[in-house]
Amino acid sequence: MSRDVAGPVWRAHDSLLRRNVAIKEIRPQFHEHGADLHETRHRALREARSAGRLNHPAVISVHDLLEVDGRLWIVMELLEALTLKDTVRHLGHLPVHWTAWIGFQLLGGLRHAHGTGVLHRDINPGNILLTGNRVVLSDFGIAALHGGSSQSTTMPLSYAPAFIAPERLRGGRATPAGDLWSFGACLYFAVEGRPPHPAAGPPAAVRVTPPVKAGPLRPVLEGLLRHDPAARMSGGQAARMLSEILRTEGVAVAPPLLPAARLPPDSFTT
Incomplete structure (x- = not known):
């Protein structure tokens, strides 16, 4: 187990796919109440799932996002770094x-x-x-x-x-x-x-x-x-x-790639 600003990170093993992963429990610090809390939680989960769909070598891979008994867990690529x-x-x-x-x-x-x-x-x-x-x-x-x-x-x-x-x-x-x-x-x-x-x-x-x-x-x-x-x-x-x-400096790199030409609806506002 390690610890970062978001809380403890656990080293675990995915027995189904037979790979080591990192699991982090997320404890939301929402201050809204009632219906507002429900909407905020829904928006946050939707946005985190969008982040999980990112596919780039410079972005850590998110394998899964779990909500069990009101507790949130994110399953990620395990890196030794x-x-x-x-x-x-x-x-x-x-x-x-x-x-x-x-x-x-x-x-x-x-x-x-x-x-x-x-x-x-x-x-x-x-x-x-x-x-x-x-x-x-x-x-x-x-x-x-x-x-x-x-x-x-x-x-x-x-x-x-x-x-x-x-x-x-x-x-x-x-x-x-x-x-x-x-x-x-x-x-x-x-x-x-x-x-x-x-x-x-x-x-x-x-x-x-x-x-x-x-x-x-x-x-x-x-x-x-x-x-x-x-x-x-x-x-x-x-x-x-x-x-x-x-x-x-004599360091060869590929040309910078262009980002997506068109953003999804409601980008940066979900």
């Missing part, structure tokens, strides 16, 4: 080309999710997993199960202010631009070895400290960490810039 948080703590900071490679792989999964109308809402170094050959974003759908729908102002599970978009800290709803800010904050943390701004202070006072170790990554970080979400760099722009950095 270090988190980005632990890796940076051990090494101090990561080289530019490592950070660019991690970011490029991760952004592929995030753009895939956004292209299918699914938000993450809680991207932070603790749920970015590094294996031998994969970069994997975990906990898609977990925020929804805890009541953090796209229309909610509920804070993410980790409540790590340095990795939450300023508009979310001010009570705004979750959006793809908010996910991209958190993604940029994680890249900043990787290459600089520290969060992009001090955690203390009111949301209006959020000011990103200029990076000093980022080199060619600096324009990417500055574009993703713009205070105004309308002026923030898009995922497509970031992917192209990261691929160019990697090409310059």
Whole structure:
């Protein structure tokens, strides 16, 4: 058993399909009552199931979502990996080309999710997993199960202010631009070895400290960490810039893929 911000994670064995899995019990922190609680729970389960349909190597696979006697369980792919948080703590900071490679792989999964109308809402170094050959974003759908729908102002599970978009800290709803800010904050943390701004202070006072170790990554970080979400760099722009950095560093990567051309109805609002 391990433990993360969402609660205990159990290593288990699926006897039917004969594979090891990870199982996490989710304990929703809903504050609504009566009929509102029922609707919120229904919306959260629907959104988490949508996240479970994501299929990308940079997104952890969700095998099943169970509700037994009022308790919620999510069955996921089991990975033996270090988190980005632990890796940076051990090494101090990561080289530019490592950070660019991690970011490029991760952004592929995030753009895939956004292209299918699914938000993450809680991207932070603790749920970015590094294996031998994969970069994997975990906990898609977990925020929804805890009541953090796209229309909610509920804070993410980790409540790590340095990795939450300023508009979310001010009570705004979750959006793809908010996910991209958190993604940029994680890249900043990787290459600089520290969060992009001090955690203390009111949301209006959020000011990103200029990076000093980022080199060619600096324009990417500055574009993703713009205070105004309308002026923030898009995922497509970031992917192209990261691929160019990697090409310059002599690291071959596939061209960035386009997300879905048309989103499902009510994307980001379920």
